Amino acid sequence: MNAMATLTRLQAQLFSGTQWKGLAGPILIVLILSMMVLPLPPFLLDLLFTFNIAMSVMVLLVSMYTMKALDFAAFPAVLLFSTLLRLSLNVASTRVVLMHGHTGPDAAGKVIEAFGHFLVGGNFAVGVMVFIILVLINFMVITKGAGRIAEVGARFMLDAMPGKQMAIDADLNAGLIGEDVARKRRTEVAQEADFYGSMDGASKFVRGDAIAGLLIMVINIIGGLVVGMLQHGLDFGTAGTTYTLLAIGDGLVAQIPALVISTAAGVIVSRVTTDEDVGRQLTGQLFSNPQVLFLTAGLIGLMGMIPGMPNLAFLLIAGSLTWLGRRMLKRAPQVTAEQAAAAQAAAMPVAEAAEATWDDVALVDPLGMEVGYRLIPLVDQTQNGELLGRIKSIRKKVAQEIGFLAPVVHIRDNLEIPPNTYVISLKGVEIGRGEAFPNQWMAINPGQVSGTLPGTPTQDPAFHLPAVWIDASLRQEAQVFGYTVVDACTVMATHLNHLIQTHAAELLGRQEVQQLLDQIGKTAPKLTEDLVPKIISLSTLHKVLQNLLDEEVPIRDMRTILDVMAEHAPTVKDAAELTSLTRLALGRAITQQLFPGDSELQVIGLDGALDGVLQQALTNNNGIEPGLANSLMQQTRAAIARQEQLGLAPVLVVQHSLRVLLSRFLRRSFRQLKVLSHAEIPDTRNIKITATIGGRV
Known part of the structure; x- marks a missing residue:
C-alpha cells in the first residue's frame, strides 16, 4: 500500500502544471538538439x-x-x-x-x-x-x-x-x-x-x-x-x-x-517605464494635440494639391487627420472636467481620503546624520565609503569606554544643505555641523607648528582647533611642520564620537538602562532582581546614571553602582544624593581616568576664605551672591588658562559638601572643568595645588 501511494503521489507531481512548466526548458533544448541531428x-x-x-x-x-x-x-x-x-x-x-x-x-x-x-x-x-x-x-x-x-x-x-x-x-x-x-x-x-x-x-x-x-x-x-x-x-x-x-x-x-x-x-x-503599455503611450502622446493634427493635415493637403502628386491618397490622409483633430476638440471640455475633478479629489483633506492611523506617526531618530550630496561617496559602501565602518567602530568604542551601547546612527542625504556639509542631530535637533572635503586632508594645528600651509582655513569641528584643508600632495609636508593630518572620514567620525560622549546622558534612555540590567542579570541575577524595582525604581536608577554621564563618569562598573544603590537606596531617595554616594564608591576609577598612573595630582584648589563663604551660603541655602559669582567665574577662567599653559588637566578639588554646588555652577560655562571632592581621591594619591581660586576674596 505504501508503494502504491508513493507511486500515485509521484505521478500526480509529474503531471501537475507546475512540474510541466519546469520541464519546458529541458524539453525545448532536447527538441533543438534533435532538429540539428535527426532528419525531419x-x-x-x-x-x-x-x-x-x-x-x-x-x-x-x-x-x-x-x-x-x-x-x-x-x-x-x-x-x-x-x-x-x-x-x-x-x-x-x-x-x-x-x-x-x-x-x-x-x-x-x-x-x-x-x-x-x-x-x-x-x-x-x-x-x-x-x-x-x-x-x-x-x-x-x-x-x-x-x-x-x-x-x-x-x-x-x-x-x-x-x-x-x-x-x-x-x-x-x-x-x-x-x-x-x-x-x-x-x-x-x-x-x-x-x-x-x-x-x-x-x-x-x-x-x-x-x-x-x-x-x-x-x-x-x-x-x-x-x-x-x-x-x-x-x-x-x-x-x-x-x-x-x-x-x-x-x-x-x-x-x-x-x-x-x-x-x-x-x-x-x-x-520609458510608465503605467501604460507602448500602444497607449503612442496613441496618447502622438495624437494628443489637436493643433499638431490640424497643421499636419494642412501640409499634407497642400502637397496633395500639387499637380502630378497622388491627390486621392494625400487628401484622404489630410481629411482623416482633420476629422481626428475636430473630434479631439469636441472632447476637450470633457477631458478638462475630468482632470479638474481628479485634481479636486487629490486636494481633498487627508481625513476625507483615509483616516489617520498610528502608522502615520513618524518617530524621530535618537541619533542621526545628514550629508550633502558630495559626501555621499563617504557613506556609500558600493563606492568604498569608509564612514559606515568608522561609525560601527565608534559605537563599539563608546560601549567599551562609557558602559552602554549608543543608538544606531541613521544616515541620509539632504539636498537642502550645502554639498560638503554634514549635520549631526540628537532626537531630531541639530547638535553639530561641519564641512568635509572627500579629496582633501585637514591639517590641525595642535599649537606648535613650524610653518604655514596653503589651503582653506577652518576649525576642527570637534575641539575647535585652528586647521586648514590641504591637497593630498601636501600631506607629508604638513606632518613635517608638526600638523596633525587626518582625512575627511576621520574628521566626521571624530566629531561624531565627541558629540556622542558629550551627550551620553541624553542618549541613555530607560530602554538602555533595562538592557544594562538584563546584561548584568545574566551573570549576577540576584543583584538585579532584588534591587529593581523592589528597592529602587527604574526611573531613579536612570537619573543617577544620567547624572554620572553628565559629569563624564563612565558607568562601566555597574556592579559597584548597583551595590551602592542596594546599600543606600532604602534610606536615600534623592537621585542627586545617590549620585554623590556613587561617586565616592567610584572615586578610584574617576581619579584614574583624570590622572592615569600613580603620578601626583596637580589640581586647582579653593582659597580657605572662599571655602568658608561657600560653606556658609550652602548651610543657609542663600545661594551665591552675584558679586561673588562674578569674581568666582573670572578667577576660575584664569585658573583653567594657567592649567592649560602648564599642560595640566583642568581639575578643581573641593570639600565633598561643595562639589555638587560648584560642579553645577561652574560647568555651565566651563565644560572642560572637572570638579572632584577630597573624599573621592584615594589616600594613596598625593595632591599638589598649582592654581588657586579666591585668593583675593
Whole structure:
C-alpha cells in the first residue's frame, strides 16, 4: 500500500502544471538538439516553422503590453532560445533541401515553398534582394540600435544603483516604507541592472543570427548547385532555379521571425517605464494635440494639391487627420472636467481620503546624520565609503569606554544643505555641523607648528582647533611642520564620537538602562532582581546614571553602582544624593581616568576664605551672591588658562559638601572643568595645588 501511494503521489507531481512548466526548458533544448541531428519530414518542418512564427509574434505582443522592463524579465532567455530554434530549423531544412531538393519545390515542406514562390512571385532574383534587405534592416538598424540602447541602459543603471540604494535606505530610515518593501525594492534595482546587462549581451545573439542566416542562404545555393548538378544530373539553370528558390524560402521563413523578435527587443529596451503599455503611450502622446493634427493635415493637403502628386491618397490622409483633430476638440471640455475633478479629489483633506492611523506617526531618530550630496561617496559602501565602518567602530568604542551601547546612527542625504556639509542631530535637533572635503586632508594645528600651509582655513569641528584643508600632495609636508593630518572620514567620525560622549546622558534612555540590567542579570541575577524595582525604581536608577554621564563618569562598573544603590537606596531617595554616594564608591576609577598612573595630582584648589563663604551660603541655602559669582567665574577662567599653559588637566578639588554646588555652577560655562571632592581621591594619591581660586576674596 505504501508503494502504491508513493507511486500515485509521484505521478500526480509529474503531471501537475507546475512540474510541466519546469520541464519546458529541458524539453525545448532536447527538441533543438534533435532538429540539428535527426532528419525531419516536411510536414513536421511546416509545424515547427509555423510555431516559430507564432512564437515571435507572441513575444512582440507581450513586449508591447508590458508596463516596465521587469514585467518581461525572461526576454533575454527567450531571445537565446528563439535564436537557437531558428538556427536548428535552418540546419534541419538545409539537410532536407540538399537531400530532396531535386524532387520539386515542395521538398522541404509547404511553408518554405509558399515563402519561396508566393511572397516573391517565384522570382529568385527578387527573393535574393528581399532577403538581403531584411537582413540589413535586422542587422544594421533594429539589432544595432537595440544593442546600443541596452548597452547605455546597462551603464546608466549601474551608475544609478548607489543613488537608488541610498534613496531606499533613506525611506526606510524615515519610516516611509517597511523592511519588506525595502527588500523588495532593492531586489528590483538589482534585477533591473541584471536585465539590462543581459540584454546588452543577448543582442549579440540576434546580430550573429542575421549573419548566420545570410551565410546559410549562400551555402544552400552553392551546395544545391553542386548536389543538383553532380549527384542528380540537373542542368545549371534547373538546379539554380530550384535550389535558389528553396534557399530563399528557407531564409525568409527564418528571417521574418528574427526581424519580429529584434523589433520586440527594441521595444523592450527603448520604452520609458510608465503605467501604460507602448500602444497607449503612442496613441496618447502622438495624437494628443489637436493643433499638431490640424497643421499636419494642412501640409499634407497642400502637397496633395500639387499637380502630378497622388491627390486621392494625400487628401484622404489630410481629411482623416482633420476629422481626428475636430473630434479631439469636441472632447476637450470633457477631458478638462475630468482632470479638474481628479485634481479636486487629490486636494481633498487627508481625513476625507483615509483616516489617520498610528502608522502615520513618524518617530524621530535618537541619533542621526545628514550629508550633502558630495559626501555621499563617504557613506556609500558600493563606492568604498569608509564612514559606515568608522561609525560601527565608534559605537563599539563608546560601549567599551562609557558602559552602554549608543543608538544606531541613521544616515541620509539632504539636498537642502550645502554639498560638503554634514549635520549631526540628537532626537531630531541639530547638535553639530561641519564641512568635509572627500579629496582633501585637514591639517590641525595642535599649537606648535613650524610653518604655514596653503589651503582653506577652518576649525576642527570637534575641539575647535585652528586647521586648514590641504591637497593630498601636501600631506607629508604638513606632518613635517608638526600638523596633525587626518582625512575627511576621520574628521566626521571624530566629531561624531565627541558629540556622542558629550551627550551620553541624553542618549541613555530607560530602554538602555533595562538592557544594562538584563546584561548584568545574566551573570549576577540576584543583584538585579532584588534591587529593581523592589528597592529602587527604574526611573531613579536612570537619573543617577544620567547624572554620572553628565559629569563624564563612565558607568562601566555597574556592579559597584548597583551595590551602592542596594546599600543606600532604602534610606536615600534623592537621585542627586545617590549620585554623590556613587561617586565616592567610584572615586578610584574617576581619579584614574583624570590622572592615569600613580603620578601626583596637580589640581586647582579653593582659597580657605572662599571655602568658608561657600560653606556658609550652602548651610543657609542663600545661594551665591552675584558679586561673588562674578569674581568666582573670572578667577576660575584664569585658573583653567594657567592649567592649560602648564599642560595640566583642568581639575578643581573641593570639600565633598561643595562639589555638587560648584560642579553645577561652574560647568555651565566651563565644560572642560572637572570638579572632584577630597573624599573621592584615594589616600594613596598625593595632591599638589598649582592654581588657586579666591585668593583675593
